[in-house]
Amino acid sequence: MTKEEVKGSAEEEQQAAQSKKALKKQQKEAEKAAKKAEKQAKLAADQQTTEEDDFAQDRxxxxxxxxxxxxxxxxxxxxxxxxxxxxxxxxxxxxxxxxxxxxxxxxxxxxxxxxxxxxxxxxxxxxxxxxxxxxxxxxxxxxxxxxxxxxxxxxxxxxxxxxxxxxxxxxxxxxxxQAEPRLPLQLEDAVRPEVEGEEEGRATVNQDTRLDNRVIDLRTTTSQAIFRLQSGVCQLFRDTLTKKGFVEIQTPKIISVFRAEDSNTHRHLTEFVGLDIEMAFNYHYHEVIDSITDTMVQIFKGLRDNFQTEIQTVGKQYPSEPFKFLEPTLRLEFKEAVALLRSAGVEMGDEEDLSTPNEKLLGRLVKEKYDTDFYVLDKYPLAVRPFYTMPDPHNAKYSNSYDMFMRGEEILSGAQRVHDAQLLTERALHHGIDLEKIKAYIDSFRYGAPPHAGGGIGLERVTMLYLGLHNVRQTSMFPRDPKRLTP
Amino acid sequence: MTKEEVKGSAEEEQQAAQSKKALKKQQKEAEKAAKKAEKQAKLAADQQTTEEDDFAQDRxxxxxxxxxxxxxxxxxxxxxxxxxxxxxxxxxxxxxxxxxxxxxxxxxxxxxxxxxxxxxxxxxxxxxxxxxxxxxxxxxxxxxxxxxxxxxxxxxxxxxxxxxxxxxxxxxxxxxxQAEPRLPLQLEDAVRPEVEGEEEGRATVNQDTRLDNRVIDLRTTTSQAIFRLQSGVCQLFRDTLTKKGFVEIQTPKIISVFRAEDSNTHRHLTEFVGLDIEMAFNYHYHEVIDSITDTMVQIFKGLRDNFQTEIQTVGKQYPSEPFKFLEPTLRLEFKEAVALLRSAGVEMGDEEDLSTPNEKLLGRLVKEKYDTDFYVLDKYPLAVRPFYTMPDPHNAKYSNSYDMFMRGEEILSGAQRVHDAQLLTERALHHGIDLEKIKAYIDSFRYGAPPHAGGGIGLERVTMLYLGLHNVRQTSMFPRDPKRLTP
The missing domain is CATH 2.40.50.140 (Nucleic acid-binding proteins)
Structure with missing residues (x-):
C-alpha cells in the first residue's frame, strides 16, 4: 500500500481499496490483452516479413x-x-x-x-x-x-x-x-533450495503458489523425482507381497462411518493413499509384524538400489541424511519408549499416548541409541487404541498393537484384530460405540474368523519421510485438506 | 401369508402382520437361544464325559x-x-x-x-x-x-x-x-450352477443373500477364483505399462464435481475401480489406441496363460465360451457399426449414441463377422461425447473418441482430449457448463500441454466380461449401488 491509501475514514479506506483493487484488475487485464495483441502482431509481422524475403520461411x-x-x-x-x-x-x-x-x-x-x-x-x-x-x-x-x-x-x-x-x-x-507469456511461477525458482533463497536473496516459491499451480510445479525435476520414486514404493510393496503369496484386493471407499482426523497439520491430508495389509497368522501376531517390516525393508532396499538418481535430485533441493534401517528391524515395547522419554526428561503417564513432539523426540533418541530411521513400537496401551484392537493376554492395560516409524514419524498403525464377535461387541460397548452402526462389521466375525493382524501404510508419508521432506503435500499429486479441494 | 391373515380391515391386517412379525422374531430368537444353550450343554457334557473316562481327553x-x-x-x-x-x-x-x-x-x-x-x-x-x-x-x-x-x-x-x-x-x-450353527447360506448351494438348481430343483443362492453375507460368499471356490483373477488383471495392467515406460500415479477421488450415472443396472456401480491411462502422443491419437489395445491383449494373454485354474473353476458354476481376441485388435468406425446395425434391421440416426441393446447386438454381429470378443469402436459422433473430447479435424459431426468392448459391452471410454484452453472453453460453453466450476481444469492447459489421449478401464467389468459373468456385483468385493452401502 502507498501512503495515500492509508488516510481517510475506515469506510472511505475500504471503498478506496475496493475501487483500487477493481482498477488494478482492469489495468492488469488491459495490460494482458495489450500484450497478447502485441504478441500476435509481432508473430504476424514476423510471418509477413518471412513471406517477403525470408529464405527459411517454411522452416x-x-x-x-x-x-x-x-x-x-x-x-x-x-x-x-x-x-x-x-x-x-x-x-x-x-x-x-x-x-x-x-x-x-x-x-x-x-x-x-x-x-x-x-x-x-x-x-x-x-x-x-x-x-x-x-x-x-x-x-x-x-x-x-x-x-x-x-x-x-x-x-x-x-x-x-x-x-x-x-x-x-x-x-x-x-x-x-503455446504457453501463456506470464507463468505463475518460474521452474528455476521452484527448485531452488530454501537456504540459497534466504542467503542469496533469490526467489523461491511458497507452497500455496506451488499447489495453486500444481500442473507447473509437477514439471520440476524435484517433483518428477518424487513421483517416480513414489510409483516405485507402490511397485515394491505389491511385488514383495505378491511373492509372499498375498492377493491384491480393492476395498470400498464409500462406507457408512468415516473416521475424522485433524487434517490441519504437516502430515495429515483429507484424502490419502493407504497401502493396507491384513494377514491371518498362526500363533502370534509378531508373525505379521515380521511380514510387514520385511516388506518395508524390501521397499527401502529397492529405492536405495533403483532410485538413486531420484534421491540425489530431490536431495539437491531438500538436503537430508540418507535413510538408515536395520535388519532385522528394531522392535521396542511402548514401555521401553516411555522409559527412554522419561530418561530424557519427559513427564508422561504409563497409559498416555505419544504426542507428536514426543514421537519426534523418541525418533531422535532411538536414532542416537540404535542408529536406525525405522523401527516398530509394540504393545501400546489398550486405552489409546480403537475398539477392534486385541487386548494383551497377560496385562489388561496393554494391547497387541503397534505403530511403525520413519524418521520419528508414524507411517503405519496396526494391531492384532479382535476376531471374536462377542469380545468385539464388549469392546465396542466399552468404547460407547453404537452397535447398530457397526453391525455388518461385527456380523462378519460370526461364522469363523482366523486370528489375524494388519496395518495401514500411508503412501505419501513413506515417500515424504524416506526422502526427508517436511510436508506431506509435496508427496501428494493433488493434495486435499480442509482448505484445498482444487486443482 | 396364511389365509387367516388376509381377513379383516386394512388396519387390523397391518396390526396383525406386525404382531405376527414381532412374534415370529421372538420365536426365532428364543429358538436361537435354545439351540445355543443346547449346543453348550452338549459340549459341556462331552467335555465332562471326557474328563470321566476318555483316554483321548487331551487330544x-x-x-x-x-x-x-x-x-x-x-x-x-x-x-x-x-x-x-x-x-x-x-x-x-x-x-x-x-x-x-x-x-x-x-x-x-x-x-x-x-x-x-x-x-x-x-x-x-x-x-x-x-x-x-x-x-x-x-x-x-x-x-x-x-x-x-x-x-x-x-x-x-x-x-x-x-x-x-x-x-x-x-x-x-x-x-x-467357532462359527454360529446356523449359516445364512450354504457354500455348496452358493456354487451350484443355476441350471442344475432349476432342472433338479436343488437350492441356489440369490444375489441379495450373497451380498448381505458377502464374507461367507467370498469363501466359495467361485469367488476365490474371481478375485484371484482380478488381482491378475491389476498386475498385468501395471506390469505391461511399466515396461512401456509409464509412471503410476494416484489421483484424488475427492473432487468438486461428481459425474452421476444411473447405477440401477447390471453393469453400473456407485463406486468402481478405474484403471486409467493418459498418454502424450506424437501425431495421431491412434498411437494411444494401439498402446491401450496392446495392454488389453497382454492382459488377455496373461489371464489365459496363468489363470486357467481360476477360469475353469468359475466356468463350472457359470459356463461361458472362452474369450476370443485378435492381433492386431479389430478397430471399426462408428459409421461402420451403424451400417452393420442397420443391415440387421435397426433404425437409428447417424449421430445417435448406441443403446445398451444395440451395443449387445453389435457385439454379436461383430463376433459373427470377425470372430472376436474384443474390438474398438472409433470416431463417435461429437454430440454424444463430453466437452473435453477433440473434434474430428475432417468432419465436424465426429470426434477423435473411442469405446472398447468385451463380449458386446463397453469396458473403456476414451478420446483425444482437447489440450487447448481456448477450444476447451468454447466446447464447455457449447455444452452449457459453468466455467467457474471447471476453472482449475481449463487453467491447467494454459501453460503448454502436449497432444494426448487416454481412457478409463472398468476393472470390475473387465473381470466380469472376460469370465462371461452377467452382473458386475459378482466382481466387486463389497459392491456399492443406490440400494447397498453395507457390508
Missing part, C-alpha cells in the same frame, strides 16, 4: 492445433537418448522451451522433456534466417516445440543440462502448443 | 481365544501342500470345516483352506475315542480347526476334494474359531 512457425490430422511418418527422438553416439545425425525432437536466451544472431534454447534437458542453438546461417532466430527468441517458456536439428558434440561439458556432451543445431522449429 | 477341545499367548514352535502345513509325497508324515493343518458327516464310529470331515480342500477322518481307535468322534461331528460348519493327522494315500481318488490322492487320519483336533 518455422506456429502449427495449427494438433487434432490428429494425419499419421506423420516421422519418429521423434527422446531427449534422454541424445548422446554423443548420435553426433552428426539429424533428429526430430519434441520438448518444452525450458529457457531461451537471444544474443545477436544466435538464440540458445534449453529444451526439456520430463527430467531431461538439452541445449539447442538457432543461429543465422545456412540453416536459419534472422527472422527465424527472432521467432525462436519470442517463443514463450514452457511452450512445446518440434525441432529438427543436427546433433553436435561439444568441447566443453554443458553443466546446466542433463545431456552434457552434445547440443542441437536447429534447422526447423515449430510450436506445437 | 481335542475348544481352544481359548487366540490372543497371541505364546509363540508356539509348530509349523502348519498348507492344504495345497498335502500330496502323496507326504504319505506317512504327521502334520498339523489349520483349516475350516467345509462339511462333516458322522457314520457310526467314524466322522468324515472335509477341511477347506481358500480354494483347496482335503478329506479327514476321525475314527474310534488308537488315535481317537468315541467322545472325540462325537465332538468332531458336533463342530459347526465353517469353524476353524487345528488338526494333527497322519497323511495316508487312498486307493480311490476322492473326487469331491482338490487333494484327491490322500486323506488325513486325525489324532488331535482343536477348535480355533
Amino acid at each position: 518455422y512457425g506456429v502449427c495449427v492445433l494438433l487434432q490428429s490430422q494425419e499419421k506423420l511418418d516421422r519418429s521423434l527422438v527422446r531427449v534422454c537418448e541424445l548422446t554423443p553416439e548420435r553426433a552428426g545425425q539429424t533428429v526430430w525432437v519434441r520438448a518444452r522451451i525450458h529457457t531461451s536466451r537471444a544474443k545477436g544472431k544466435q538464440c540458445f534454447l534449453v529444451l526439456r522433456q520430463q527430467q531431461f534437458n538439452v541445449q539447442a542453438l538457432v543461429a543465422v546461417g545456412e540453416r536459419a534466417s534472422k527472422q527465424m532466430v527472432k521467432f525462436a527468441a519470442n517463443i514463450t517458456k514452457e511452450s512445446i516445440v518440434d525441432v529438427e536439428a543436427v546433433v553436435q558434440k561439444v568441447e566443453q561439458k554443458i553443466e546446466s543440462c542433463t545431456q552434457q556432451d552434445i547440443e542441437l543445431h536447429v534447422q526447423r522449429l515449430f510450436v506445437v502448443s | 481335542y477341545g475348544v481352544c481359548v481365544l487366540l490372543q497371541s499367548q505364546e509363540k508356539l514352535d509348530r509349523s502348519l502345513v498348507r492344504v495345497c501342500e498335502l500330496t502323496p509325497e507326504r504319505a506317512g508324515q504327521t502334520v498339523w493343518v489349520r483349516a475350516r470345516i467345509h462339511t462333516s458327516r458322522a457314520k457310526g464310529k467314524q466322522c468324515f470331515l472335509v477341511l477347506r483352506q481358500q480354494q483347496f480342500n482335503v478329506q479327514a477322518l476321525v475314527a474310534v481307535g488308537e488315535r481317537a475315542s468315541k467322545q472325540m468322534v462325537k465332538f468332531a461331528a458336533n463342530i459347526t460348519k465353517e469353524s476353524i480347526v487345528d488338526v494333527e493327522a497322519v497323511v495316508q494315500k487312498v486307493e480311490q481318488k476322492i473326487e469331491s476334494c482338490t487333494q484327491q490322492d490322500i486323506e488325513l487320519h486325525v489324532q488331535r483336533l482343536f477348535v480355533v474359531s
Whole structure:
C-alpha cells in the first residue's frame, strides 16, 4: 500500500481499496490483452516479413492445433537418448522451451522433456534466417516445440543440462502448443533450495503458489523425482507381497462411518493413499509384524538400489541424511519408549499416548541409541487404541498393537484384530460405540474368523519421510485438506 | 401369508402382520437361544464325559481365544501342500470345516483352506475315542480347526476334494474359531450352477443373500477364483505399462464435481475401480489406441496363460465360451457399426449414441463377422461425447473418441482430449457448463500441454466380461449401488 491509501475514514479506506483493487484488475487485464495483441502482431509481422524475403520461411512457425490430422511418418527422438553416439545425425525432437536466451544472431534454447534437458542453438546461417532466430527468441517458456536439428558434440561439458556432451543445431522449429507469456511461477525458482533463497536473496516459491499451480510445479525435476520414486514404493510393496503369496484386493471407499482426523497439520491430508495389509497368522501376531517390516525393508532396499538418481535430485533441493534401517528391524515395547522419554526428561503417564513432539523426540533418541530411521513400537496401551484392537493376554492395560516409524514419524498403525464377535461387541460397548452402526462389521466375525493382524501404510508419508521432506503435500499429486479441494 | 391373515380391515391386517412379525422374531430368537444353550450343554457334557473316562481327553477341545499367548514352535502345513509325497508324515493343518458327516464310529470331515480342500477322518481307535468322534461331528460348519493327522494315500481318488490322492487320519483336533450353527447360506448351494438348481430343483443362492453375507460368499471356490483373477488383471495392467515406460500415479477421488450415472443396472456401480491411462502422443491419437489395445491383449494373454485354474473353476458354476481376441485388435468406425446395425434391421440416426441393446447386438454381429470378443469402436459422433473430447479435424459431426468392448459391452471410454484452453472453453460453453466450476481444469492447459489421449478401464467389468459373468456385483468385493452401502 502507498501512503495515500492509508488516510481517510475506515469506510472511505475500504471503498478506496475496493475501487483500487477493481482498477488494478482492469489495468492488469488491459495490460494482458495489450500484450497478447502485441504478441500476435509481432508473430504476424514476423510471418509477413518471412513471406517477403525470408529464405527459411517454411522452416518455422506456429502449427495449427494438433487434432490428429494425419499419421506423420516421422519418429521423434527422446531427449534422454541424445548422446554423443548420435553426433552428426539429424533428429526430430519434441520438448518444452525450458529457457531461451537471444544474443545477436544466435538464440540458445534449453529444451526439456520430463527430467531431461538439452541445449539447442538457432543461429543465422545456412540453416536459419534472422527472422527465424527472432521467432525462436519470442517463443514463450514452457511452450512445446518440434525441432529438427543436427546433433553436435561439444568441447566443453554443458553443466546446466542433463545431456552434457552434445547440443542441437536447429534447422526447423515449430510450436506445437503455446504457453501463456506470464507463468505463475518460474521452474528455476521452484527448485531452488530454501537456504540459497534466504542467503542469496533469490526467489523461491511458497507452497500455496506451488499447489495453486500444481500442473507447473509437477514439471520440476524435484517433483518428477518424487513421483517416480513414489510409483516405485507402490511397485515394491505389491511385488514383495505378491511373492509372499498375498492377493491384491480393492476395498470400498464409500462406507457408512468415516473416521475424522485433524487434517490441519504437516502430515495429515483429507484424502490419502493407504497401502493396507491384513494377514491371518498362526500363533502370534509378531508373525505379521515380521511380514510387514520385511516388506518395508524390501521397499527401502529397492529405492536405495533403483532410485538413486531420484534421491540425489530431490536431495539437491531438500538436503537430508540418507535413510538408515536395520535388519532385522528394531522392535521396542511402548514401555521401553516411555522409559527412554522419561530418561530424557519427559513427564508422561504409563497409559498416555505419544504426542507428536514426543514421537519426534523418541525418533531422535532411538536414532542416537540404535542408529536406525525405522523401527516398530509394540504393545501400546489398550486405552489409546480403537475398539477392534486385541487386548494383551497377560496385562489388561496393554494391547497387541503397534505403530511403525520413519524418521520419528508414524507411517503405519496396526494391531492384532479382535476376531471374536462377542469380545468385539464388549469392546465396542466399552468404547460407547453404537452397535447398530457397526453391525455388518461385527456380523462378519460370526461364522469363523482366523486370528489375524494388519496395518495401514500411508503412501505419501513413506515417500515424504524416506526422502526427508517436511510436508506431506509435496508427496501428494493433488493434495486435499480442509482448505484445498482444487486443482 | 396364511389365509387367516388376509381377513379383516386394512388396519387390523397391518396390526396383525406386525404382531405376527414381532412374534415370529421372538420365536426365532428364543429358538436361537435354545439351540445355543443346547449346543453348550452338549459340549459341556462331552467335555465332562471326557474328563470321566476318555483316554483321548487331551487330544481335542475348544481352544481359548487366540490372543497371541505364546509363540508356539509348530509349523502348519498348507492344504495345497498335502500330496502323496507326504504319505506317512504327521502334520498339523489349520483349516475350516467345509462339511462333516458322522457314520457310526467314524466322522468324515472335509477341511477347506481358500480354494483347496482335503478329506479327514476321525475314527474310534488308537488315535481317537468315541467322545472325540462325537465332538468332531458336533463342530459347526465353517469353524476353524487345528488338526494333527497322519497323511495316508487312498486307493480311490476322492473326487469331491482338490487333494484327491490322500486323506488325513486325525489324532488331535482343536477348535480355533467357532462359527454360529446356523449359516445364512450354504457354500455348496452358493456354487451350484443355476441350471442344475432349476432342472433338479436343488437350492441356489440369490444375489441379495450373497451380498448381505458377502464374507461367507467370498469363501466359495467361485469367488476365490474371481478375485484371484482380478488381482491378475491389476498386475498385468501395471506390469505391461511399466515396461512401456509409464509412471503410476494416484489421483484424488475427492473432487468438486461428481459425474452421476444411473447405477440401477447390471453393469453400473456407485463406486468402481478405474484403471486409467493418459498418454502424450506424437501425431495421431491412434498411437494411444494401439498402446491401450496392446495392454488389453497382454492382459488377455496373461489371464489365459496363468489363470486357467481360476477360469475353469468359475466356468463350472457359470459356463461361458472362452474369450476370443485378435492381433492386431479389430478397430471399426462408428459409421461402420451403424451400417452393420442397420443391415440387421435397426433404425437409428447417424449421430445417435448406441443403446445398451444395440451395443449387445453389435457385439454379436461383430463376433459373427470377425470372430472376436474384443474390438474398438472409433470416431463417435461429437454430440454424444463430453466437452473435453477433440473434434474430428475432417468432419465436424465426429470426434477423435473411442469405446472398447468385451463380449458386446463397453469396458473403456476414451478420446483425444482437447489440450487447448481456448477450444476447451468454447466446447464447455457449447455444452452449457459453468466455467467457474471447471476453472482449475481449463487453467491447467494454459501453460503448454502436449497432444494426448487416454481412457478409463472398468476393472470390475473387465473381470466380469472376460469370465462371461452377467452382473458386475459378482466382481466387486463389497459392491456399492443406490440400494447397498453395507457390508
